[in-house]
Amino acid sequence: MKRKNSQNINGISISDSIVMSVKRKNANYRKPFSALIAVIGFTSVLMSFFGMFPFRFNGKTVAMAAIGFSIFYLTLSLLGKKALWVYGGSIAAFVIYAYKKSSLISMGFKFVYNIIYKTSYHSEINYYKTIIKSSEIKSVTTLFVFYVWLLAIVLYFFTICRPNPVLPLMVTFPLLELGMYNGIEVSVFWGMLCIAYWLSLLAMSTIDVGEYSGGQSGFVRKNNLFFPKRHMKLKVTEKCGIFIIASVMLVTAVSYSFLKITHYKRSDAINEKRRDITEAMNDFTFENLAESLSSLTSAFGLDFEYENHKLGTNDHVRYKNVTDLTVTIEQPVKGAIYLKNYVGSIYKDNEWFKLPKSAYKNKIFDDFKKYDIYPQDFPAIFTKLIYSGNDNTIWIKNSKKKMKYVYAPYGTENFGGLSYQNDLTVSPQNGKKGESSYKFFHIDIESISESIASLKQRNHNLREVFSASDIHDKLCREDVLEYCTENDLLTYDDFFSIDYDIPYNREYVLENGATIMAQLLQNSYKDFVYDEYLDVPNTKAMKEVKEAYAEVLEGDTSSIEGKLEVLKAIKDKMQGECVYSLYPRKTPSNRDFVNYFLLENHKGYCINFATAGVILARMAGIPARYATGYIIVEDDVTAGKKNSDNSVTVEVKDNRSHAWTEIYLDGIGWIPYEFTSGYSAKEINTEPTKPAESTSENSVTSTTQQNTQASTTLSSAARTSGKRTTLTTSQATQTVTSKVGGVGIGKGNGKAMPKAVKYILHFLLVLLLTALIIALRRYLIIQKREKNFNSGKTPSRVKNIYSYSEKLLASLKLTSENGNYKSFAEEVEKKLAGDYFEAGSFEKLTDIALRACYGQGVPDEDELKMCRKTVEDISAKIYNNANFIQRLRLKFINVLK
Template identity: 55%
Template sequence: MKRKNIQNTNGINISDSIVMSVKQKHPSMRKFYAAAITIIGMLSVIMSFLGMFHFRYNKSTVIAAFFCFAAFHILIALKGGKALGAYLLSVLGFLFFAYRKSKKIVLGFKFVYNIIYKEAFDSKLNYYKALKKTLEVTSVTTLFVFYIWLLAIVLCYFTICRPNPVLPLMVTFPILEIGLYNGIKMPVFWGIMCISYWLAILAMSTIDVGEYSGGQSGFVRKNNLFFPKRHMKLKVTERCGMFVIASVMIVAVLANCYLNITHYKRSDSINEKRRDITDAVENFSFHNLGESIANLTNAFGFNLDYENHKLGTSDHVRYKNVTDLTVTIEKPISGALYLKNEIRALYHDNEWFELPSSKYKDKMFDDFKEYGISPQNFPAIFGQYIKRKDDKNTIWIKNSPRKKRRVYSPYGVEDFGKIKYENDTLIFPETEKKSETSYKFVPTNPDNIEVLLGEGMDVFFSKGKNGEFTLNAANNAISSPNRTVFSASGITDTKWKDNVIKYCKDNDLFDYEDYFNIDYELPADTSYLYEHGNIIMAELLESSYKKFVYENYLDVPQNKDMEEVREAYSDLVDVEHDNTPEEIFEILNNIRVKMAATSTYTLEPGVTPASRDFVKTFLLETHKGYCTHYASSGVILARMAGIPARYATGYILVENDIKGGKVNNDNSITIDVKDNRSHAWAEVYIDGVGWIPYEFTAGYSQQDVPPEPTKPTESTTTQSGSTTTTTNTSLSSTTKNTALTSSYTTTTATDTDVTATTVVKGGKGGKGIHIPGFLKDIFAIVLFIAAIVMLIRIRRSFILNMREKHFKNGDTRTRIRYMYSYAEKLLAELNLRSEYGNYKQFAADVEKWHGDIYFEKGGFEKVTDIALGAAFNNETPSEDDIKKCEKILTDLADSIYQKADKYQKFRLMYFKVLVKGE
């Protein structure tokens, strides 16, 4: 240890060096331990990675490469000294041959990634296409050999010569994370060995493991001996590294034996909480930070309501069977009841977005406000007109504490004067009770709409041989296949008559006298229309809104992924149609049937890679997903077919839910809506009706939802021990009703509730260990911090070296200029700055306040005089002057540092870089 003597003013010499000598009784095992730790690290990483996937490569070549590279670099590292020069040759050789074989290495990477991609996503498609199978073995073997070479260079040097965990982690963890991120199980033994290696090298690199407590300087007295107070840096040796590895393995073995011997089982409540925490931790990702934090806080019992529209970020969904909403309806309804709380229209980068606010600045939306009719009211208004019976209902929705910040509403809501509208998407009550809302509505779902448009129209129209509609009853309106003509003077509802006349005048809709057109073939019995002018007003507004719909809800991303989807579904989407309800439902049903026949409904579809398109991956590659996959894909395919559609989320109540509800004394029905009824679906626009929900998800119907993942549609089959029912629906023979009543599920009598199952990431057989996904983020943070620290230290070293160079080299006039500039920066830390170039006055002030405290009296005035003489009088300072100035500045810097607190010292050393420190 270098000895440092300090001469105090009292004449006492103090030495801070402590020399200890211990007789060595046993031969040193450090080199053996270091070599063993290195081999454990290399072998565990390689075997962990190869154990997760099944590659085709030359095993004998890879094994030979491992032993050769490991032996060579371990011997060099153990030898040390001048032998380390061979390391440089190895690095240069690696770079040279890697460049020479770069094409084969890249090709090997493509083959390897294809295997990883297919196994991780259970896909039969290759990520990289058009690769020659004959080149796979040689190229993959080449890639593995070069990786082993790199592994040997890094691990041997940073385990044996300079123990440091940063670079070993950088070359080992990403390789394993490829499998862990995609849910592939790691071999248990090698996974534990790999973790123990990381912990061992972390221990070996540890310093500053202890220090004397107390102030900043001085001595600690022990009996009659005095010891200087300073940090004691104790090196953790290779023996400790081996101890860490042995400890990890022993703990793992003992824990496994104890659990097997005692048959320990956790209680159901502990298991449930453990699953919640495990799921939240495994899926924690900074890429999806908001949802990750919400899931983690919810797992620990702190509810944080958060909804994310980034698709494919979670590899599974697991329900807790908790009540999210309590819904009471005035009377039973047929079909499904959808309660929406989010509407999204734009799809890109695997996420749904709202339309930009600029889209809603159209005058049409001012008309909606002025006349008190919004697009959200269309289904209720038109439904009441055509069906002509009292189908109105009332719903009360009470949110649980988990959902207290959300507002949910059904379709077909009537405006009774206490509702506010969010553009053309959602509705909210103006006076909302705490977490409780109520609405009057007309049940609106595809089943009701088809009856409405089918049977309802037939009551008033008959179709002639020439294809034109003939009126069944004559009245004040004249109808044609494309429009109905009304007379404004015939409207008996005074309020709406004035509104209709004003709207027609403002928009120049009168053809002659007071007649105007509506672009739909309305029933001939118009007496009801003239008595209820709000329907005519709604028809006029809907005719205007329809243009907005077709301009904004048909967008599909223009990229290669969407082109491939369109090509695969061209037989269904590239069809001409006249936007009649019958044609629309036929196209939608064909899309639904094909998706159900080619995909599997599952709550464990896996994560969609960030580089892959969510819709394409589901439709053409994995064929596995749940409601968000089906709804998103259905919206895109509907748009490709020219049908306006958008993405909706909320909750669904099917007939079985309503039938199972509690019947109250007033015959109303109360239903506890569980979290497993949270849902995503498509909204489609039907001309003359408005936005209605449409179900694309396989297994969902108006009556029930799938309790278990379903399989692609097959012919009717029976299995022992269960009852299986499926319906094989032809894509070409579809009708209106089959879109709503066909079953695409495979339901067994032994199905269990999904909320009682434990979700485990899929792997490729065999036992394995799954390291929580949050580890990748922890190591990413560690690496990021290490990189920042390294940059800060490099910057500090560079600035100090440049300052030293400026003080020592060059002519003395230039050197004193740098010194004075440095002095100004130091004095700025004492809140002293020169103003208006009055250097002499500034020097006097510095001497007044800090002379003989931070430096010797008159020192800064001397520095100022020398600097001014050099700058303005062409004087050349002598070397003695430079040395004196440097001494004054050193004293000033040291004094500022010593009088600073810990935070200020850190700032002065690493951010300001004004002092060298201790």
Template identity: 55%
Template sequence: MKRKNIQNSNGITISDSIVMSVKQKHPSMRKLFSVVITLIGMLSVIMAFLGMFHFRYEKSTVVTAFICFAALHILVAVRGQKLLGVYFISVLSFLFLAYRKSATLVMGFKFVYNIIYKSAFTSKINYYKGLKSALEVSSVTTLFVFYIWLLAIVICYFTICRPNPVLPLMVTFPLLEIGMYNGIKMPVFWGILCIAYWLAILAMSTIDVGEYSGGQSGFVRKNNLFFPKRHMKLKVTERCGMFIITSVMLLAALSYGYLKVTHYKRSDSINEKRRNITEAVEDFSIDNLGESLANLSNAFGFNLDYENHKLGNLDHVRYKNITDLTVTLEKPVYGAIYLKDDTCSVYRDNEWFKLPSSNYKSKVFDDFNDYKMHPQCFPATMFRCLIQDDDENTIWIKNSPRKKKHVYVPYGIEDFGKLKYENDTNVIPDGEKKGESSYKFVNINTDAFKELFNMQYDLKQSIGDLPVVIGSSQSTPDVSMRSVFSASSITDPKWRDKILKYCTENDLISYDDYFTFDNSSFDFIYVDPSYLYEHGEVVMTKLMQESYRDFVYQNYLDVPDTAEMEEVRQAYSDIIDREHGNTAHDVFSVLDDIRIRISATSTYSLEPGKLPSGKDFVNWFLLENHKGYCTSYASSGVLLARMAGIPARYATGYIISENDLKSGKKNKDNTLTVEVKDNRSHAWAEIYIEGLGWIPYEFTAGYTSGEITTEPTQPTTAVSTSASDISTTTTSGSSTANNSNTSAVSRTTVTTTVLSTVTSIAGNGGKGIKIHIPKFVRNLFILILFAALLVMFVRARRAIILKIRDKHLTTGEPETRIRYMYSYAEKLLSEMNMQSENGNFKQFASEVEKWYGDIAFEKGSFDLLTDVALRSAFNSTKPSSDELKKCEKMLSSLSASLFKKSSRFDKFRLMYLNVLVKGDQYEDR
């Protein structure tokens, strides 16, 4: 066909090309292709999900539901407008029956999530407990049937009727990502087929080759050539979808063959990262925003260090079994090793804080700095004094990258000149490489101290009430617990000068250079003066302790003055109100009784649940929930010890048990290396023992020096005959009292358990099963529900407005109808920047005809509408039916023109916000 080119004087050439349309020779395959793509989408997502997990359900019922729902909704979608009412009925039926079966669906979800949880975290423990296994098959089957129904509604409509990837992706992707996030292997074929469906539906919604708006005049410019717009439509969306699916599957087959040949396997690090991201997302909480953001950033590989000591903000704890520290010991040690990271002293609003800096403005801390003797070193000095052993040990600690900013210190360290001290709490190595540290130390733990204590206690029992002398051959010495010393007799000149200066500055000199101090390390152990003269550091330590003791009792006995704490005090009054001294024997007797009572009434669990709003954490753990892990036990133990008059504080870090040390790697130089996993992170209590200093004390059930278990424990029902395991004497001093204590604990255990059960059932409406949905799933469901309600509201509003407008335009008196018509025309023209001014209707009509006549509507039709409206308003002339029809036609053309020339956003605004056009009726024009 020849093309006629016309060139004007301006150099612009107008080319008049002819467009032809021809009849297709082959039958259309569009409907068949769309049905095939729909079936691929439904089948792939179901098979991919079922292939990742092993559920118990009725397969025949699920297969039947798939066939029936798929066939029904495909048939309705293929028929188009004629049967779309069936779609509406199906959606309403789905919502109604889902509401009626909500209890069964919730139970089915809980069974399904238990399987997913155990597969994802390799656990044998169900996330939802108390479910009846007899109901598993029926409830899971019901859940799957309803999901298939929902899948058919969404995929069939948005693949066949109106291709759009948004809702199909929303109902398919989360289902598969549950497994992928947790590192569960997906069936390769079905997974790739599902991805191919997503790409196909995306292409079908965006690719429309050769389709133009149609019906509009205008030109398309190419360089200086202008061509009239063609009106040919060439719909190939379904063919493109099939082409994409075929291409993706072919590419997947080639890739799979290559991977098989090269034996490629996805690394464990990728699986671990996906699982970390999942856990961080599920644990995200606005209440714990800082830590949640830190966990999320760390999961994606960005190290954001954040830590606080807020209690009860997590409903569970998960360990990843990754190495946090690598510890090397010069020689084996006895008992567990505690590596402290932080120490807190103030309990307020369910959180632990450090002591205010103002509390440390005491002269004793100036003395610590001046004389290079700090409370952190007291235990090592005194323990060496008691065991009369100068054997040293060395520990090297290397942090993992994610713990690089932390410093971990063992108890019993010795000051060798490269340490900085943070008041009386923490120690910071000076000059060490960041993330690496080493210390000279004597391993201090409760069991090691008790063993020494038992030996001395047995010796005391054999010689009577006289004190045991350390460093002397005397068996029954005649000595006083408070001794007189001469500073000049100290053999070490460094310590001699320091001791003399300290005693002089603090007015401890009685005459000449003599001073007195308590020579007992504990209530019955007396150190031989000759040993003290040779070890001036012990004398200095004991002098410092006498000054430091006042600070300890002033700052480490505080308990919040609240009703919740008073309830705890009353519940444990038989232990904490018992008269006792400050000797080691008395302190351990009380602490052991507290530990036994907590173990008797509580269960160690990594899933204790989140602290209810308005509750006190310690009160909730001890008197209501009775479930918790180390933070619960340590916090409760510290506060109960303080109530009993024993100075205590809260410490965090890591614990290494004897079993961990035994399984360590023996090196060629006879050192021992232990990899400390994240499940050894821990919280414990620090107890102040007069004459020794701060030592760790373990309140957590299942934690001993020999072994550590993070599995759930059961409350103990028996009380040992010796609360502290120090001697064969009973806790209360007599067998009668001990039996009384045992009965009291047993009664408390039974009563507490019954009350806890009754409270749990009552709080759940008597159903006995508490519904708990993971926060991530709950938030996603709320978001989807909100979006659905918003869409329903917008569509309902639009339908009501359109119905009212159609009623006004098509029914009623002619005068009323023409008035509404003109008002509607003014609104449409206003969107096209045409507005009448000063009430000059005829001039406005002339301007509208000039710009849009024969473009947006038939020429002269708006003049007609204006004339009819004016006659009706001022001459009381009724419009004829023929005039009304022409005006209706003009409005329809005007609204269609406005819609087709608008951008996508304006189309949405005109259809759903302003509700000026119908939109859907113009699609095929």
């Protein structure tokens, strides 16, 4: 066509000639690549999920559903727009059938969640209790069939038709997260393949090269000519997706092989840090976000410690054997020392809270401040009335990690310099941060019990009449008169009466007038105590607990002896039925913490026993609270460092952090009471039991090992409770068998997938990945070759073409010697001319390449075309003359075709 040129004032030439450029057509692998990526995602998600938990379902039905839906939606996705109406109809059918089977799907979900819960927490307790066991296989199979259906709908459409990672992630990630969040190991192969699929899908939805139909117009410039550009898209997303999957799996294979070959082992320090991080991640929950963040930052070595009193959120406790406190005691003591820093008063929604501020507006708290006698002072003041000789001093130094907390013993004596937090805790008013000291009268429940028992001949709840004038101390006498006058306690003149609950020496009381003032305040404070510290949630769960423990809650609690007898009965029953364990696992969110511990799980550590003790004591009519801090037993003091002044220094480790029950004894005050199994005033002997490892293989060996573990656990429980426990063979077998299970694919009876099937699947997938890597390598080499032939400076293009010809001829065992290219060209012409290429073509190719190499001229386009045609003719002839094996080698190993 005749070219018409015009030039504007800017010097730009515009041509109206028609220029057409047709690129050599290559095979389009976009659809096969996207289909392969979708199949990989579909398969890897199912295999990862079913490999984590021992579900019981009809494996054949689910497998057939997976294959059928996969083929159906793969076909629809490849057909594209032509099949969209069928796709829409199938989604409608899914919704209709899911609605019809909703009750069965719902029940299947409950069974599945029970398995997930029990596997995650190594428990035999079901999360959902009211379900019919006989319907498990049918309902779980139905649930999985509908899930496979949904998975096929989403994955194939949003991988092949409209690549988008949002919905595929929403239907696949939660499944793997269910296991990984709870510490269940995922198969390395299937897990990494699933991750590779996610990354591939993300790349496919974001990588975009060039323009596409519907985009912006533009021009292409060649020299000084501008040509209109069509709305054309050059898209490589599917190839990038395949490349990402191949890369991820290659890195995984290399890393795994390296670790296996080198037998690499991490150091103990790294293992410890990794264990801390893993446990912090496994225990992470949004319902207990602050504490979870605290544990996580602590695992990474950052100081962000947070403490709340939400119960049942940690599935286990692990101590690091680090020193939290350094305690020096003036003289050794009999019994345990409890160092308190927190008191919980209200139990609600599996959490302990303090009383509301409004509760402390009671007049009695104004009286405490006015007369400078507080409930925290009562134990020391009143216990001295029944036994003596326990005066002591304690110095407490906190570790850096515990610097912001304050700990105090029971029985502190008020000699000034103390700060009182309502009726809860006590701390020094002034002092160095992280350091505190107290004068205290050591409170020991056994000594109190023995002293009360030895004075049983004295009646309780008696009223003694005093005359204020008999009080020796003038200030105390004035305080007593003022208080009695304000509260209308005077009978006539200066006489008043006091109700007392423990025996005492009248002369001692009159000489120490503060004791009378404390008793008057204590009589008023008792009303507050019985109003605020007997509350139990009015729930079905609490009623079940009360009914189960009714036999030990009905004792007489009108006296101190009666209270102590009831508490001992509660303790014996609790320890007889519940085992101390550092691995109690989390409390299901739909369960009450106390009910679950006492009636279902029967496993727990100090917070379980202490909380249950508070609730049961309150049910028996005994005021009680929940307390936390540290415990120091007699063995710890004995093992401590003896100082020259007869004092003892004890390094208090983190395994002495503790929770216990506080009880209120009328006439004495708040004192610690120990319900936790294995804890005593002398020693701590808990023998914590770890859970048996879950297994996916039902073998004689694993069953035997689990039977041994079950026997050991029950024996430990029997030793701890002090009762004899008998386990029959059938019971042991039943207990262990419930823990044995597998993937559940095949017969739906909970058996593991046969190893042969696993090996075949793994082998096929390895072959598939190998083929993908080889295909990807071939694609990249060809792309690079085409780029070298078609772009860049002309001399470089010619050199690349000649270099390719040398590789082709080398496959025919023709190589240039000593760099004599002319002689080599003559030899090639002699042997191959007329058969592999036109006569004289290779000599021309050599001459052009030599001229370009030595700068003796720039080849034109016709010469480049001739050179390109020559090497393509050689390549085609070599390939046509080759057999099948040689062709495979040429295409995929040497990549010369």
